[in-house]
Amino acid sequence: MLSAPAALAAQDPGKGGSVGGGPNPGSDANTSGDASDNGTLSAGVIVYDRSKNGTGPSAGPVTSTTSWTPPACWYAPKYSPAGLKKYLEPIWNAESTGSQWDLEQRNKYEDGGKTAGTYKDFNKDKTGKGYWWDSYVNESFPPGWDKCTKPFFWVDKGDPPPADVENAVTPKVLGELAYNEIRVPGTKVTLTPAGTTKVNLPTWAWLDGAAFKPVSVTASVPALGISATTTAEPVSLKIDPGTADAQTYPASGVCEINNGQIGEPYGKGKADQTPPCGVKYLRSSGDGTYPLKATITWKIHWTGTGGAGDNLPDGTFGATQDVTVQEIQAVNR
Amino acid sequence: MKRRTLPAAAALAATAALLLTACGGGDDKSKANDKIAGADTESPTASSPSTSASSEAGRPKIALSADNTITFTPEHVGDPGQDTILKDNAEFIRALNAAITAQNPRLPALEYYTEGEGAASAQQWVQSFKDAGLTVTGSVRYFDRQVSVESKNTASLTYCGDESKGYTKVVKTNKVKKTKADKNSYVSYGVKVEKNAKGVWETVKIVSVRGAAKCQP
Numbered sequence: 042m043l044s045a046p047a048a049l050a051a052q053d054p055g056k057g058g059s060v061g062g063g064p065n066p067g068s069d070a071n072t073s074g075d076a077s078d079n080g081t082l083s084a085g086v087i088v089y090d091r092s093k094n095g096t097g098p099s100a101g102p103v104t105s106t107t108s109w110t111p112p113a114c115w116y117a118p119k120y121s122p123a124g125l126k127k128y129l130e131p132i133w134n135a136e137s138t139g140s141q142w143d144l145e146q147r148n149k150y151e152d153g154g155k156t157a158g159t160y161k162d163f164n165k166d167k168t169g170k171g172y173w174w175d176s177y178v179n180e181s182f183p184p185g186w187d188k189c190t191k192p193f194f195w196v197d198k199g200d201p202p203p204a205d206v207e208n209a210v211t212p213k214v215l216g217e218l219a220y221n222e223i224r225v226p227g228t229k230v231t232l233t234p235a236g237t238t239k240v241n242l243p244t245w246a247w248l249d250g251a252a253f254k255p256v257s258v259t260a261s262v263p264a265l266g267i268s269a270t271t272t273a274e275p276v277s278l279k280i281d282p283g284t285a286d287a288q289t290y291p292a293s294g295v296c297e298i299n300n301g302q303i304g305e306p307y308g309k310g311k312a313d314q315t316p317p318c319g320v321k322y323l324r325s326s327g328d329g330t331y332p333l334k335a336t337i338t339w340k341i342h343w344t345g346t347g348g349a350g351d352n353l354p355d356g357t358f359g360a361t362q363d364v365t366v367q368e369i370q371a372v373n374r
Numbered sequence: 375m376k377r378r379t380l381p382a383a384a385a386l387a388a389t390a391a392l393l394l395t396a397c398g399g400g401d402d403k404s405k406a407n408d409k410i411a412g413a414d415t416e417s418p419t420a421s422s423p424s425t426s427a428s429s430e431a432g433r434p435k436i437a438l439s440a441d442n443t444i445t446f447t448p449e450h451v452g453d454p455g456q457d458t459i460l461k462d463n464a465e466f467i468r469a470l471n472a473a474i475t476a477q478n479p480r481l482p483a484l485e486y487y488t489e490g491e492g493a494a495s496a497q498q499w500v501q502s503f504k505d506a507g508l509t510v511t512g513s514v515r516y517f518d519r520q521v522s523v524e525s526k527n528t529a530s531l532t533y534c535g536d537e538s539k540g541y542t543k544v545v546k547t548n549k550v551k552k553t554k555a556d557k558n559s560y561v562s563y564g565v566k567v568e569k570n571a572k573g574v575w576e577t578v579k580i581v582s583v584r585g586a587a588k589c590q591p
Binding site: 050051052053054058059060061062131132142178180181182184186187 | 554
């Protein structure tokens with residue numbers, strides 16, 4: 042765990058934390074796989090390998106093209122028996138929760154064991170044979186981050202999580218979570234003529250093929266021995282000229298990827314050809330510019346432990362660039 | 375999580391205890407601290423009888439020490455339900471500040487606005503200041519506050535904290551640790567709240583991320 046500099050403009054007692062943030066009390070944030078001595082799995086129970094992700098200052102996340110979004114909260118192993126005891130007892134002792142609630146909790150996790158759904162001594166007898174699972178949230182707090190409200194539940198090692206718990210980590214959920222971590226390169230389209238184009242002139246547009254290769258992120262839970270790799274492959278470029286007074290090539294504005302190449306670089310001898318991908322402005326941008334928006338669509342799928350896998354909704358990532366369009370001066374004699 | 379059912383008498387006892395802890399907070403504190411009292415909690419607001427007059431009843435009055443300022447944006451959104459949640463969240467934040475100033479993890483006003491995991495997180499946070507011999511000073515701005523109402527008694531909030539003008543101070547020496555702001559001066563929060571039997575929206579869970587991208591200026 043990196044400590045924040047002691048001398049920092051912040052109301053932080055020195056550990057780089059924040060209220061309710063950072064590692065759980067007594068946890069060891071260096072532990073990423075197994076429960077540490079004091080029994081708390083780190084916040085990093087899910088480990089992401091981002092080494093095959095898109096890079097560069099303009100890289101960014103994809104946005105789902107459907108209403109589906111990756112899970113905003115999920116369940117995963119968090120505590121060993123000793124860890125849950127260490128976490129819950131101070132809460133009960135805090136006495137802010139009313140004795141009735143405390144008693145119910147104690148009966149469930151500490152003094153139970155004789156009826157289903159209750160446990161003796163935080164399941165101490167099963168130490169090393171499973172984990173207490175708890176909710177985790179996407180710390181950007183997207184809509185739905187607060188929907189995981191199930192209490193701690195125990196899962197034996199090797200068993201799948203209960204089927205009725207939505208978003209309990211499985212390879213599928215890991216694949217969906219990895220979707221969130223995908224970063225794809227920015228979409229600066231090369232235009233010819235560059236910078237300033239002319240009214241009614243077919244302007245060629247293409248993308249640097251080298252930059253647009255598949256990217257992937259692998260999410261794994263070492264404590265459970267499961268993982269999933271989510272891969273995004275570029276499929277098309279959509280050009281929005283930024284004004285109604287324009288035509289695109291092709292007319293749909295969608296340029297498909299072709300032999301790893303989107304669009305075609307302009308070259309000598311192509312002046313009479315129609316660009317396979319491009320734009321033709323019909324009006325000058327006057328003193329200003331048009332905001333040309335270039336959006337790449339990425340086809341995304343996951344494959345996980347045990348050979349499972351499926352498609353996920355396409356994602357898009359785009360950027361806007363300014364285009365100056367001038368009248369053709371030659372006629373203004 | 376179950377709601378606590380604190381009888382009215384206990385609530386009064388809580389505010390009385392608050393008065394005591396405020397007075398015991400140390401001799402170098404300004405007199406402003408003495409305002410952390412429960413004396414005028416029942417003061418009626420005659421001007422607005424239509425808006426749930428009971429919503430203010432019994433809430434502890436929290437005064438910050440003179441060197442602490444906290445602002446909230448937005449303070450209200452114009453929806454009575456959401457505004458009560460925003461108000462109680464602001465009071466929770468103020469209580470947390472007052473608890474650090476008082477070096478008291480069990481400040482009754484803080485317990486008044488927290489429960490369960492939320493209470494434990496808040497206590498531990500205050501305790502970590504106490505352990506380090508530090509308190510807080512300066513001004514903190516909470517912004518981008520958004521409420522999402524889940525049901526009659528459950529809701530959540532997200533907001534950002536700007537601590538770029540907030541500092542820690544050594545309790546013993548009053549020396550302020552004042553330096554430049556950086557990305558860790560900004561904190562992103564996600565808070566779950568539940569309405570208890572008295573109509574108070576208590577913080578039951580709090581998650582926060584120091585240095586979060588979404589809260590950077």
